[in-house]
Amino acid sequence: MIAFSDIEAAYHVVKPIVHKTPLLTSATLDRHCDNRVFLKAENFQRIGAFKIRGAYNKIASLSSAERNRGVVAHSSGNHAQGVALAASILGVQATIVMPKSAPPNKVAGTKSYGAEVVFCEDSSDDRERVAGLLEKERGLVPVPPYDDDMIIAGQGTVAVEIAQDIRDLAYLFVPVGGGGLIAGNAVAAKSLFPKVKVIGVETEAANDCYQTFRKKEIVRINPPATIADGMRTQSIGKRNFEILMEYVDDVITVSDEHVVDMMKFLIERMKIVVEPTGAVAPAAVYHNVLKLAGKTVCAVISGGNVDPALLKKIL
Amino acid sequence: MIAFSDIEAAYHVVKPIVHKTPLLTSATLDRHCDNRVFLKAENFQRIGAFKIRGAYNKIASLSSAERNRGVVAHSSGNHAQGVALAASILGVQATIVMPKSAPPNKVAGTKSYGAEVVFCEDSSDDRERVAGLLEKERGLVPVPPYDDDMIIAGQGTVAVEIAQDIRDLAYLFVPVGGGGLIAGNAVAAKSLFPKVKVIGVETEAANDCYQTFRKKEIVRINPPATIADGMRTQSIGKRNFEILMEYVDDVITVSDEHVVDMMKFLIERMKIVVEPTGAVAPAAVYHNVLKLAGKTVCAVISGGNVDPALLKKIL
Numbered sequence: 001m002i003a004f005s006d007i008e009a010a011y012h013v014v015k016p017i018v019h020k021t022p023l024l025t026s027a028t029l030d031r032h033c034d035n036r037v038f039l040k041a042e043n044f045q046r047i048g049a050f051k052i053r054g055a056y057n058k059i060a061s062l063s064s065a066e067r068n069r070g071v072v073a074h075s076s077g078n079h080a081q082g083v084a085l086a087a088s089i090l091g092v093q094a095t096i097v098m099p100k101s102a103p104p105n106k107v108a109g110t111k112s113y114g115a116e117v118v119f120c121e122d123s124s125d126d127r128e129r130v131a132g133l134l135e136k137e138r139g140l141v142p143v144p145p146y147d148d149d150m151i152i153a154g155q156g157t158v159a160v161e162i163a164q165d166i167r168d169l170a171y172l173f174v175p176v177g178g179g180g181l182i183a184g185n186a187v188a189a190k191s192l193f194p195k196v197k198v199i200g201v202e203t204e205a206a207n208d209c210y211q212t213f214r215k216k217e218i219v220r221i222n223p224p225a226t227i228a229d230g231m232r233t234q235s236i237g238k239r240n241f242e243i244l245m246e247y248v249d250d251v252i253t254v255s256d257e258h259v260v261d262m263m264k265f266l267i268e269r270m271k272i273v274v275e276p277t278g279a280v281a282p283a284a285v286y287h288n289v290l291k292l293a294g295k296t297v298c299a300v301i302s303g304g305n306v307d308p309a310l311l312k313k314i315l
Numbered sequence: 316m317i318a319f320s321d322i323e324a325a326y327h328v329v330k331p332i333v334h335k336t337p338l339l340t341s342a343t344l345d346r347h348c349d350n351r352v353f354l355k356a357e358n359f360q361r362i363g364a365f366k367i368r369g370a371y372n373k374i375a376s377l378s379s380a381e382r383n384r385g386v387v388a389h390s391s392g393n394h395a396q397g398v399a400l401a402a403s404i405l406g407v408q409a410t411i412v413m414p415k416s417a418p419p420n421k422v423a424g425t426k427s428y429g430a431e432v433v434f435c436e437d438s439s440d441d442r443e444r445v446a447g448l449l450e451k452e453r454g455l456v457p458v459p460p461y462d463d464d465m466i467i468a469g470q471g472t473v474a475v476e477i478a479q480d481i482r483d484l485a486y487l488f489v490p491v492g493g494g495g496l497i498a499g500n501a502v503a504a505k506s507l508f509p510k511v512k513v514i515g516v517e518t519e520a521a522n523d524c525y526q527t528f529r530k531k532e533i534v535r536i537n538p539p540a541t542i543a544d545g546m547r548t549q550s551i552g553k554r555n556f557e558i559l560m561e562y563v564d565d566v567i568t569v570s571d572e573h574v575v576d577m578m579k580f581l582i583e584r585m586k587i588v589v590e591p592t593g594a595v596a597p598a599a600v601y602h603n604v605l606k607l608a609g610k611t612v613c614a615v616i617s618g619g620n621v622d623p624a625l626l627k628k629i630l
Contacts, residue, residue: 022337024359027361043586044339044585044586046342048584048586105583264623267588267623267626268420268588268623269363270359271358271359271363271587271588271589271619272586272587272588273582273583273586273587273588274586304586308579308582308583308630309630311582311630312627312630315623315624315626315627315630
């Protein structure tokens with residue numbers, strides 16, 4: 001299991017290339033939920049999501065022999081672009097396996113960073129199969145999306161930046177997909193803010209981590225139907241599970257309707273665009289699921305890469 | 316005519332109540348136009364637009380006798396909310412004359428700050444008539460939208476903040492409606508950045524200031540059909556004209572299509588929501604109307620209060 005020192009090391013690696021994203025506030029939001037709320041705006045991060053942090057930390061840690069072989073990742077979303085940009089900055093060739101149905105703008109985004117895109121069938125089984133083939137046939141080095149120490153340490157640098165801007169924090173709300181973001185930030189936050197409670201947030205349909213936390217074993221669910229596409233992973237990873245049980249205080253859920261309402265609030269009142277998964281942790285704060293009052297809380301906005309057609313539908 | 320010292324004085328007045336808005340950057344934007352671009356994000360300002368700066372500076376300057384009488388303003392847009400919030404903070408009763416057709420969310424926003432809303436017919440003649448009546452009958456003090464020294468000085472505090480964050484600036488692009496924002500910021504910028512060129516930007520249909528600058532006299536146009544609702548004023552003010560001729564280096568135009576493209580770029584790439592008028596100055600930079608290269612430039616985003624229905628249409 002990683003320690004805070006791994007995240008400090010990751011921070012020195014990623015600091016020169018990531019944006020330090022702002023902590024946003026809103027008097028209306030504070031009044032609505034009766035707490036002092038900070039939103040960590042990773043929608044303003046490079047590639048539009050936190051994923052660049054872990055991907056860069058991972059690829060930067062490879063030996064020069066490994067870098068020469070090139071890297072492979074499978075993703076239809078932000079991890080693809082994170083790996084593509086990180087590899088490009090480090091002069092490493094990246095191959096990204098994407099489902100045939102991936103949105104054209106995400107395919108174009110990934111290619112724009114110089115990555116080769118290999119298409120596969122839409123199931124996650126086929127994604128893994130094709131990525132595995134490329135790993136063997138071409139000798140490519142895999143960059144996993146979340147179940148990896150360097151990835152987890154990289155994602156944990158979000159909390160390092162939060163602690164540069166606020167001294168005291170009672171609650172940190174983090175969205176959970178495969179568990180990379182919450183694992184890194186739970187380890188970091190518990191060192192940086194000794195009294196903080198770290199809360200994972202999922203949508204109701206994508207509640208595998210909610211069940212996992214209560215059963216104390218990894219629960220795998222069927223592919224969930226949720227608007228939060230970053231939460232369509234069926235279970236969290238093994239390393240992520242170990243950190244979850246040791247460092248996370250609770251896992252809660254919000255409805256897809258609350259996510260949509262939150263996206264609208266962020267657009268209309270705070271003038272920012274977030275993707276559905278990015279609105280999940282703010283929604284838990286806005287609707288005050290934990291019934292807190294007078295606390296300093298922070299919710300992580302994981303990203304802002306929403307499909308314009310979906311955004312239109314939401315409006 | 317106001318001097319920079321008036322803007323410095325205004326800055327001390329408004330500093331405790333306005334947000335210091337960020338200067339946003341985008342590597343994609345820089346690459347696209349081959350300049351180093353900063354966007355001053357007044358869409359993140361209180362009430363969602365710069366108008367709070369001038370309104371607060373004006374109302375704070377009133378005598379206690381005037382404050383006791385209350386203030387009146389006419390506006391269908393951001394000035395209404397700016398006056399309403401500024402008056403509310405200062406404990407002054409505000410009456411806002413709004414056209415019957417004003418969007419319900421703007422009426423609700425204005426009322427939410429405790430202002431009384433009086434409806435009038437949709438023509439700007441009727442707005443002025445009703446506001447004039449209230450001024451006489453109730454003894455209310457008018458808060459003009461732009462042709463006023465205290466309003467101009469307040470709006471000029473935008474440039475004071477810009478100068479806190481960047482040392483050198485070659486070009487400052489400012490959208491022009493009635494001329495309050497550009498007048499204050501032209502005076503301020505020429506003191507803060509001695510070599511800066513200050514450029515006004517309008518949409519092609521709303522080009523009264525473009526014509527005014529060239530004719531060297533105030534040109535009044537018919538109500539322009541432009542997506543940039545903040546530019547539907549028919550002419551700039553007298554005080555604004557005087558400053559324009561002395562401090563502004565050029566006035567240029569962009570098409571409504573470029574404004575819509577810019578709004579999309581800001582949503583999709585920079586994850587921020589701006590109103591059409593707020594995208595006008597960035598559009599001039601993005602499309603590099605002046606054919607600059609390698610310059611440090613800043614464009615002011617005037618606000619973010621876009622009607623969700625219009626935003627939907629744009630997407």
